[in-house]
Amino acid sequence: MSTESFAEEMLASAFDYMVQEEKVGRAFMAKAPRLRKLWLENYFTKNM
Secondary structure, eight states: OOOTTSOHHHHHHHHHHHHHSHHHHHHHHHSOHHHHHHHHHHHHHHHO
């Protein structure tokens, strides 16, 4: 999965959230790369 389309600060925010919510982080890692990107896009839309 390419994260080049996301700012480093945005990715850090998503990472911090996934560390706090362990189940979400584990589910994220189990997803296919395309679904990970979609999850990140949705997260940023709702939280940034």
